[in-house]
Amino acid sequence: MKIKKIKIMNYRLLKDFSIDLEDNLSLIIGKNNSGKTSVLYVLDKFINSSSKTKFSWDDFSIKFRQDLDKSIKDNYKYVYDNENFPGIYLRIFVKYESNDDLSNLSDYMLDLDENNNFIILEFSYMLSYNEFSNLNDDYLKTTDKNDFLEKNFEKYFKLNTKSIIYDKDNEKEGTVSKNIKANINKLISFKYLAAKRDTSNEEENKISNLASNYYKNIDNNLDDEIINTFNEIIDGTDDKIDGVYNEIFKDITNKIKKFGGVKEEESLIKIISSINKEKLLEGNSKVIYEEDNYQLPENYNGLGYLNLFYMIFDIELKLMDFRKDSEEDDSPADINLFFIEEPEVHTHPQMQYIFIENIKKLLSDGCKTNGNKLNLQTILSTHSSHIVSKCDFNDIKYFYKDNINRNIISKNLTDLEREYDKNIFKFLKQYLTLNRSELFFTDKAIFIEGDTERILLPNIMKMIDESGNTDSLPLLSQNISIVEVGNHSKIFEKFIDFIGLKTLILTDIDSGKLNERNTVVKCSVDEGTRTTNSSLRFFFSKKLRDIDKNEELEKLKSLKFKNKVFIKIDGKWSENEEGILMVSYQTFNEEKNYYPRTFEDAFISLNKQFIIDNKKIFDSLKNKEEIRSNNDFYKLTENIIGKKPDFAIEILIANNVDENISWSIPDYIKEGLLWLKKS
Numbered sequence: 001m002k003i004k005k006i007k008i009m010n011y012r013l014l015k016d017f018s019i020d021l022e023d024n025l026s027l028i029i030g031k032n033n034s035g036k037t038s039v040l041y042v043l044d045k046f047i048n049s050s051s052k053t054k055f056s057w058d059d060f061s062i063k064f065r066q067d068l069d070k071s072i073k074d075n076y077k078y079v080y081d082n083e084n085f086p087g088i089y090l091r092i093f094v095k096y097e098s099n100d101d102l103s104n105l106s107d108y109m110l111d112l113d114e115n116n117n118f119i120i121l122e123f124s125y126m127l128s129y130n131e132f133s134n135l136n137d138d139y140l141k142t143t144d145k146n147d148f149l150e151k152n153f154e155k156y157f158k159l160n161t162k163s164i165i166y167d168k169d170n171e172k173e174g175t176v177s178k179n180i181k182a183n184i185n186k187l188i189s190f191k192y193l194a195a196k197r198d199t200s201n202e203e204e205n206k207i208s209n210l211a212s213n214y215y216k217n218i219d220n221n222l223d224d225e226i227i228n229t230f231n232e233i234i235d236g237t238d239d240k241i242d243g244v245y246n247e248i249f250k251d252i253t254n255k256i257k258k259f260g261g262v263k264e265e266e267s268l269i270k271i272i273s274s275i276n277k278e279k280l281l282e283g284n285s286k287v288i289y290e291e292d293n294y295q296l297p298e299n300y301n302g303l304g305y306l307n308l309f310y311m312i313f314d315i316e317l318k319l320m321d322f323r324k325d326s327e328e329d330d331s332p333a334d335i336n337l338f339f340i341e342e343p344e345v346h347t348h349p350q351m352q353y354i355f356i357e358n359i360k361k362l363l364s365d366g367c368k369t370n371g372n373k374l375n376l377q378t379i380l381s382t383h384s385s386h387i388v389s390k391c392d393f394n395d396i397k398y399f400y401k402d403n404i405n406r407n408i409i410s411k412n413l414t415d416l417e418r419e420y421d422k423n424i425f426k427f428l429k430q431y432l433t434l435n436r437s438e439l440f441f442t443d444k445a446i447f448i449e450g451d452t453e454r455i456l457l458p459n460i461m462k463m464i465d466e467s468g469n470t471d472s473l474p475l476l477s478q479n480i481s482i483v484e485v486g487n488h489s490k491i492f493e494k495f496i497d498f499i500g501l502k503t504l505i506l507t508d509i510d511s512g513k514l515n516e517r518n519t520v521v522k523c524s525v526d527e528g529t530r531t532t533n534s535s536l537r538f539f540f541s542k543k544l545r546d547i548d549k550n551e552e553l554e555k556l557k558s559l560k561f562k563n564k565v566f567i568k569i570d571g572k573w574s575e576n577e578e579g580i581l582m583v584s585y586q587t588f589n590e591e592k593n594y595y596p597r598t599f600e601d602a603f604i605s606l607n608k609q610f611i612i613d614n615k616k617i618f619d620s621l622k623n624k625e626e627i628r629s630n631n632d633f634y635k636l637t638e639n640i641i642g643k644k645p646d647f648a649i650e651i652l653i654a655n656n657v658d659e660n661i662s663w664s665i666p667d668y669i670k671e672g673l674l675w676l677k678k679s
Contacts (some may be wrong), residue, residue, distance in 0.1 A: 001100045001334050003377055004118075005093035014213045015061035019410040021377060025360060027391050028381040028410075029440045030399030031479070035408035036381040038481040040192050040339045046090045046123035047190040047337075049159060056127050060088060063406075067147055068127075072139050087126035087157055091173070092163070093187070094119050094283045094335065103536055104334050107182040108163035116357045118166035120173055121180075121188070124159070146543070189333035191248045191318045193311065195342035308351060311343060312362075319366035323374055338363070344384035346598035352386040388437040393429045398440060400500045401459040411498060419494040428495060439501065444676055447505045452599055454484050455648035458667050464673050472678050480676070487612040490538040493581075497568040502580045504676045506669060507535055508598045509585045511553055524634035525586075525595040539573055539583045541565065557588065557595065559669060584672035593632055600644065601637035602666035603651075608633075610663045620646035 003021050008014040013035045028036050030308055042263075045055060054267040057065070064087075096105060096117050108119050115269060122398045127135070135156045139148055161184060165174035250353065318338060324330040333643040343359070346354045359380070367374040382388065388396065396413040417425050432439065439445060448454055458476070465474040496503045511528030520532055529550040531537065536556060543559065544552045567579030586602050588595045596602035604611065611618060612627055621627070630636040655662060 001094060001096045001105070001375060003092055003335060003337060004095045006043075006355070007089075007093075008039070009041055009044045009089045010061045010064040011059060011088045011090075012061060013401070013408045014038050014042070015063050015407055017408050019147060020412055021379070022395050023377065023463060024399055025363075025378045025380060025392075025395050027388070027395045028379060028397050029383075029388055029444060031401075031441055032197060032383070034399040034401055036399055037195070037341065038192070038202050038408075039379070040341060040381070042088070042090055043190050043337070044192060046125075046159075047184070047188060049123075051437055053087065053535070054154075055157070064487040065149070072136055072149065086128075086132065087124055089122060089124040089126070092121040093166070094121065101334070104187045108180060108187070110165040110176050110178060111162060113168075116166060116168045118168065120164040121184070122160075122162045122164055122177070124162075125157050127157050130480065131158070138437065148346065177538055188335040188337065189322060190337045191321060192315050192338070192339035193318065193341060193343075203466060211573065219481075223434075226666055241288055251564060251583075264426060284657075296438050308347060311340075311355075315340070315362065316366070319363075319374070319376075322376065323366075332374050334375060336374060337379070337383070338376060339379045340382050342383060343380065344382055344387060349386040352384050353390050356387045356390045357520055383441055385437040385441060387431050388440060391433070393433055396440075398499055402500065409500075416495065416498055419498070424491060430490065432495070436483055437493075438481050438483075439483065440481075440499070442501070443479040444502045445481045445483060445496075445504070446676065447483050447485045447492065447503060447507075449486055449507055449599070450484060452644040452648040454482060455645060457482055459652060460669060461673060463662070464670065464677070469677070475673060478677075487533050487535050489583075490535040493538070495571065496581060502676065503582075504672045505535065505539075505583045506583070507533060507583065508583050509533065509536070509553070509556060509596075511597050514550075522597070525553070525557070525597050526630075526634075528597075531556060533585075536583070536585065539581075542572075542574070556585070559673075565675070582672055582675050583669045584675075586666065587668050589667065594631075596666070597634060598637070600647070601633050601667075602668070603663070604637050604640075605633040606666060607662040610661065611652070613661065614650075614657065617654045618647070618650045619656065620650060 002023050005018060005020050007018040009016060011017075011209060013033070017035065019028075019039065022370060028039070030036060031266045045059075060068075094105075096102065096119070102109075105119065110119070113315070131628055133150075135149075139145065142148055161179055162177050165176040166172075167174040196614045248522065277510075317576055320326070322336045322338070322632070323332055332611070340359075343355055347355070362376055363376060367376050371411065380387075394414050398411045398413060400411075400592050402409050416428070419425075420428065437521065446457065448457065460476040461480075465476055487507055487510065492503075495501075510531050510533040511523055511525040512532040513523045513527055513529050515521050520530065522532065530552045537552075539558065540559070540563075543563070549554055562577050563575055564583050565575065565577050565579045566573040566581045566583070567576040568581075569576075573581065586596045586598070589602075589605060592605050594605045596605055608627065611621075613622060615621075618624075623639045626636060626639055630639070
């Protein structure tokens with residue numbers, strides 16, 4: 001019996017949201033403020049509704065609050081429609097097998113079809129039609145209409161639990177449902193380990209207090225010999241402390257005799273020792289660590305180790321609770337869902353690797369303890385690219401905000417497989433998890449060709465930030481990843497669209513021409529007729545499709561900014577100035593009357609004097625005598641550039657020699673970065 005899907009409506013950012021769950025571990029990733037924590041909270045508020053946690057007015061999605069507010073003020077213009085659910089709801093899609101124990105599930109089953117092995121549990125915080133009418137009437141009567149809904153919504157919204165029949169033909173909720181009065185906790189149990197853990201190295205015994213809770217859960221399962229030894233030590237200690245107490249409290253007991261008129265032969269209440277094993281562990285034990293034979297207190301550990309200790313302790317305690325270890329006559333729920341939020345808090349990358357490599361085994365072992373097989377599903381949310389790099393790609397659920405509908409969307413990365421050729425997907429899967437998993441957490445990305453751009457781009461971004469353009473957040477203050485892909489950026493186009501990542505592709509126009517052997521060879525842009533850049537051919541395919549190949553370079557040269565920004569519609573990249581993807585390549589420089597082919601000759605054509613003034617610094621250049629005499633920038637670049645990374649580093653060194661002397665940024669890079677800079 002497993003949870004296959006969770007749907008959430010109208011809760012905070014999750015106004016129309018669904019996520020598929022894996023049978024064992026589901027890894028939730030995504031940028032900040034993409035709804036990961038909201039999933040945790042709504043599960044807790046509904047499944048653990050007996051807790052003190054209540055819904056607040058801010059828990060409703062902004063759109064729902066606006067619609068409800070408008071409907072009340074417009075006096076019954078709100079249309080009560082069960083398809084547009086009036087409130088917050090959580091729907092849990094449960095799939096069961098023929099060999100499952102269905103005794104707890106039977107109360108929720110609405111279908112006798114043996115081929116339909118799904119049920120849907122619905123938890124809602126709803127506004128019924130009658131309560132909506134009451135709300136509307138009360139609003140009309142009140143003299144204080146400001147914030148009326150915010151102050152009074154709890155009078156009208158009610159918690160409700162029901163089961164809904166599953167429409168297996170359309171793979172969605174059916175129209176038949178019934179309210180549930182049974183104890184839901186026998187069927188499903190939810191626990192979580194929040195990111196805001198009570199770990200700090202300012203105080204001692206934070207983790208030590210967990211030892212008492214741990215002991216309470218394992219007490220019944222310890223060997224008799226261990227229990228007897230522990231009890232003997234405590235009893236002996238009690239006797240010794242009793243004698244000391246007699247002396248400590250002698251004065252006060254004598255005074256009590258006088259006030260109470262107690263005679264010598266009459267009994268008197270005495271103060272004796274009574275050590276409680278759990279309290280003994282809680283208040284009189286501590287975690288230490290040893291270094292060079294010295295014992296140091298737990299708060300001398302770094303926060304990373306404290307966090308790790310806390311997590312392992314708390315995970316073990318949660319597993320004990322799931323298993324009902326301390327309740328002899330009780331058994332685990334049929335479905336157990338465990339949410340671990342951001343395990344990477346305070347931990348360095350190596351510890352994050354170790355954690356994720358071991359967590360599956362820790363959870364698996366916890367499911368087998370004490371003879372009962374615990375049916376456990378785990379959701380783990382993270383911002384750590386290191387954890388992602390060690391995870392199974394098939395477990396990953398990516399959260400992102402759809403900028404058009406302003407809705408949070410969850411996607412299974414396995415769905416990407418349908419978009420790609422088998423071998424390319426295998427490469428992409430390996431590349432993203434092992435090398436570039438930070439792309440899942442970045443807000444924007446820049447795909448570049450090679451080492452020169454990689455070395456210079458941060459400095460170029462700084463120059464643009466300092467240029468006086470303040471219409472948006474500085475580039476270096478934004479969460480932007482720079483990825484080196486050569487001229488293979490087209491491989492990532494489906495991934496870019498899939499996760500909705502605003503991306504700038506900086507590439508070269510790579511002009512070429514046919515030689516006498518009918519082979520395309522590189523040449524200057526002036527001599528060229530076509531491009532050798534496969535990514536340009538891909539993204540501008542609509543522009544190049546119906547023209548002769550020998551005209552494609554001229555077509556690319558004629559394109560303006562608006563032709564280089566794309567959005568994907570019906571599986572095809574189309575021009576759209578509001579798009580999320582820009583492909584930027586070299587443009588004509590009127591001042592120099594030159595059209596560069598690559599970054600290097602674009603830079604040299606703009607900054608020839610800068611190189612001449614700092615010629616001693618540019619040790620990597622060959623044929624330096626040509627720098628003054630050769631004004632053919634294409635040939636000059638071909639003749640003087642040695643190792644490109646060395647050239648890039650020397651540009652930065654030369655730039656730092658005199659802060660008053662700077663170099664110019666090629667226009668195509670400046671244009672692309674200014675586009676990316678905007679939100």
